[in-house]
Amino acid sequence: MNTAEEIRPDALARALEERGFESLWMGEHTHIPVEQRTPYPAGGELPDQYRRMMDPYVSLMLAATATAALKLGTAVALPLEHDVLALAKTVATLDRLCGGRFEFGVGVGWNVEELANHRPVPWAQRYRALNECVGALRRLWSDDHSEYHGEYYDFDPIWSLPKPLQRPHPAVHYGVGGRLGTVHTVANADGWMPMDVALGDAAGVGRKIGKFRAAASEAGRDPAVIPITLVAFGDPTAETLALYRSYDVERVVLGGSRQGWDDPSTTMPFLDRYAPLVAELR
Numbered sequence: 185m186n187t188a189e190e191i192r193p194d195a196l197a198r199a200l201e202e203r204g205f206e207s208l209w210m211g212e213h214t215h216i217p218v219e220q221r222t223p224y225p226a227g228g229e230l231p232d233q234y235r236r237m238m239d240p241y242v243s244l245m246l247a248a249t250a251t252a253a254l255k256l257g258t259a260v261a262l263p264l265e266h267d268v269l270a271l272a273k274t275v276a277t278l279d280r281l282c283g284g285r286f287e288f289g290v291g292v293g294w295n296v297e298e299l300a301n302h303r304p305v306p307w308a309q310r311y312r313a314l315n316e317c318v319g320a321l322r323r324l325w326s327d328d329h330s331e332y333h334g335e336y337y338d339f340d341p342i343w344s345l346p347k348p349l350q351r352p353h354p355a356v357h358y359g360v361g362g363r364l365g366t367v368h369t370v371a372n373a374d375g376w377m378p379m380d381v382a383l384g385d386a387a388g389v390g391r392k393i394g395k396f397r398a399a400a401s402e403a404g405r406d407p408a409v410i411p412i413t414l415v416a417f418g419d420p421t422a423e424t425l426a427l428y429r430s431y432d433v434e435r436v437v438l439g440g441s442r443q444g445w446d447d448p449s450t451t452m453p454f455l456d457r458y459a460p461l462v463a464e465l466r
Contacts, residue, residue, distance in 0.1 A: 185234040186210045186243050190448045197247035199452065200255045203459040208247055209259035209289065209415075209437050210240040214266075217297040225294050226441065233446060241274050248282035256282055259377065259415055259437055260291035260359035263317045264310065265302045268337055269344065272324035276348045284349035289377050289413075290314065291359040305336060311364060312336075315372045318356055325353035357413060366396055370403045370412075376410060379440065381417035386424050389414070393431050419443050422461055429465050 197208050216235045224230045244256040256278075263271060279286040292310040293299060305313045311330035313336045320332040320339075325348050329341040348354055358368060369376045376396060377419035383392040397407035411434040419442050420428075428436055433437070438458055444450030 186238050187236040191451050193243040193247040194250035198250045201251045204462040206287035207255035209257045212240045212261045222296045224279050248257040255285050258289045260289040264292045268320050286354045288354050289357040289359050297397035311368050370400045379415045390431050
């Protein structure tokens with residue numbers, strides 16, 4: 185959860201790289217409203233760690249300093265909770281300084297009040313606003329004289345420097361699910377990054393992946409160029425991970441709601457438990 189009480193990002197990143205893991209992913213909540221009416225999606229009380237999450241970009245930069253090849257990503261960032269010009273510079277700077285290892289997982293979040301604190305985007309239009317935000321970011325990362333004119337983001341030609349090291353920009357993965365999420369991912373994203381639990385059991389995940397790829401084909405996109413990253417909920421077995429590999433999933437992100445996730449002392453044993461599977465499943 186990237187809190188100050190957990191293992192430091194540089195130490196965690198170093199441990200991951202030493203064990204052969206491919207990447208490190210961090211989520212984002214800029215804040216949590218005290219008067220929160222939106223239910224916690226997993227049910228029950230909101231875990232305290234959500235209130236104490238550190239900034240993912242700063243934490244990933246620290247992780248970059250401790251590693252040479254580990255990829256660094258957000259799973260997921262909430263772009264609608266940022267000024268788009270500042271966010272473009274933050275991501276470009278991070279990608280430059282980490283040697284082009286950054287991947288941008290994005291989503292719309294689940295907390296209605298959290299988004300409302302930032303900007304007057306109607307909750308029902310959050311996907312449309314995210315698409316515009318991503319479109320504006322791509323212009324800022326790619327064009328010498330960047331400009332964008334939309335409903336939620338509107339600016340005349342500007343210089344936005346530096347550009348990311350990766351050209352034309354870091355991959356943007358949509359961390360969304362459901363029919364609407366599929367439509368927006370196919371239309372706008374470089375990759376799809378759903379939580380496996382949102383797609384059903386292990387067999388259901390395969391069916392949903394098949395439907396996603398069919399939707400991409402129907403929309404005129406080659407499914408093979410839209411990599412799929414599954415964010416695993418809990419502690420998946422080796423058999424489940426092998427099944428995901430058989431679905432041609434590019435990667436699985438481990439650690440979400442794992443057993444003992446709220447106890448920092450369980451982090452290294454968790455890594456050690458899964459490390460032997462890295463080479464086997466790659």
